[in-house]
Amino acid sequence: MFRFYIFGGEYSKEQEMLKRFTTDFTVVGNKKIGEDYILLELKHPNNLPQIDAGQFVEIQIPDTAKTFLRRPISIHDVNYESNTISLLIRIVGNGTTLLSNLIDGDKVNLIYPLGNGFSIDKAGKKALLIGGGVGVAPMLYLAKKLKENGSIPEFLFGAKSSDGLLLIDTFKQEGAVHITTEDGSVGEKGFVTNHYVFNQLNDYTSIFVCGPTPMMKAIGKIAITEKIHCEVSLENKMACGIGVCLCCVTETKEGHKCVCSEGPVFEINELTW
Numbered sequence: 001m002f003r004f005y006i007f008g009g010e011y012s013k014e015q016e017m018l019k020r021f022t023t024d025f026t027v028v029g030n031k032k033i034g035e036d037y038i039l040l041e042l043k044h045p046n047n048l049p050q051i052d053a054g055q056f057v058e059i060q061i062p063d064t065a066k067t068f069l070r071r072p073i074s075i076h077d078v079n080y081e082s083n084t085i086s087l088l089i090r091i092v093g094n095g096t097t098l099l100s101n102l103i104d105g106d107k108v109n110l111i112y113p114l115g116n117g118f119s120i121d122k123a124g125k126k127a128l129l130i131g132g133g134v135g136v137a138p139m140l141y142l143a144k145k146l147k148e149n150g151s152i153p154e155f156l157f158g159a160k161s162s163d164g165l166l167l168i169d170t171f172k173q174e175g176a177v178h179i180t181t182e183d184g185s186v187g188e189k190g191f192v193t194n195h196y197v198f199n200q201l202n203d204y205t206s207i208f209v210c211g212p213t214p215m216m217k218a219i220g221k222i223a224i225t226e227k228i229h230c231e232v233s234l235e236n237k238m239a240c241g242i243g244v245c246l247c248c249v250t251e252t253k254e255g256h257k258c259v260c261s262e263g264p265v266f267e268i269n270e271l272t273w
Contacts, residue, residue: 020112020114020242021049021110022109023110024108025042025043025044025107026042026043026105026106027043027105027108028043028104030102034166036090036092037089038088039076039087039089040089040099041085042110043083043084044085048080050113052116053075053118054074054116054118054265055075056072056074056113056115057073057075057112059087063098067098069095070111070241071096073087074087074210075137075141076137076138076141085112087137090134111241114242115259116265118138118231118265120145123208125151125205126151126152126154126206127146127152127208128154128156128207129143129153130156130157130207130208130210131155131156131210132159132192132210132215133159134166135210136157136166138210143174143175147175151205154175154197155171155175156177156195156197157171157177157180158179158191158211159180160181160182161182161186191215193215193222198222201222201228205228207228207229207231208230208231209230209231209232210233213234220232220271220273230267230268232268233264234259236248236250240260241261242260242261243262250266252266253272
C-alpha cells in the first residue's frame with residue numbers, strides 16, 4: 001500500500017509516476033560565491049529520487065508573507081551518497097536575498113525534480129558545455145552524467161569580467177575549462193562565440209548551452225550550420241513550474257510549449273530561432 005506524505009520523505013504511487021515530489025530539505029551549507037551568488041546545499045530526509053541533469057526545483061521562500069511565489073532554480077549538483085542537492089543561486093531580489101540568509105539546520109521546501117533534462121544519450125564522444133552567468137549552474141551535474149555515460153565533457157564559460165566567473169576550480173575537476181571575458185581580464189577577450197573552440201567544432205559531437213538568450217541563439221545558429229547536435233536550456237520567467245499558469249510559454253516549430261513542463265531543455269531544431 002502506498003502512503004502519501006506531502007512534506008515527508010515517502011512517496012505515493014502517483015508521485016512515483018509523475019516523478020515530482022514535495023519535500024522539506026535541511027540546509028547543510030550556504031556559501032557565498034562572489035558578491036552576487038550563493039551555493040546552497042540541501043539534505044533530503046531519506047533517499048533522493050532519480051534526478052536528470054538539466055532539471056530544476058521550485059523552492060519555497062522562507063518568509064511567504066512577503067514572497068508568495070516559489071523560485072525556479074536549476075539543480076547544480078546531486079550527491080546520492082549524502083542525499084544532498086546543490087543549488088547555485090544568483091541574488092537578485094527579495095526572495096533570493098531571503099534564501100541567502102538561510103543557515104545550517106533551517107528547513108526549506110522543494111517541489112522537484114521538474115522539467116525535462118539534457119539528452120545524455122545524444123551527446124556522442126565529446127560534448128561542449130557552454131554557460132554564461134548563472135547559466136553555468138546545470139553544467140556541473142551534466143558533466144558528471146556525461147562522464148558516467150562515456151562522453152568527454154569540456155566547458156566554455158563567458159562573463160563580463162573575472163568577477164563573473166563561478167566555481168572554475170570545481171568545474172576543472174570534471175573537464176577542461178575554456179574562458180572568455182568581455183574585458184579580457186581572464187581567458188580570451190570577447191563573447192563565447194569569439195573563442196577559438198568555434199574554429200574547431202569538428203572536435204565535438206554535441207553542444208549543450210545555458211545562459212542569456214542572445215548567446216544561446218548565436219550558438220544555436222552556428223550549431224545548425226555546422227550540423228552539430230545542440231540543446232539549450234531556456235530561462236523564461238516561471239511561476240507554477242508544472243505547466244498550468246502558462247507564463248513561461250515559448251514558441252516552437254510545433255506550436256507554443258511551456259518551458260517549465262516541456263522544457264527547460266529543447267533541441268535547437270525545435271525552436272523558431
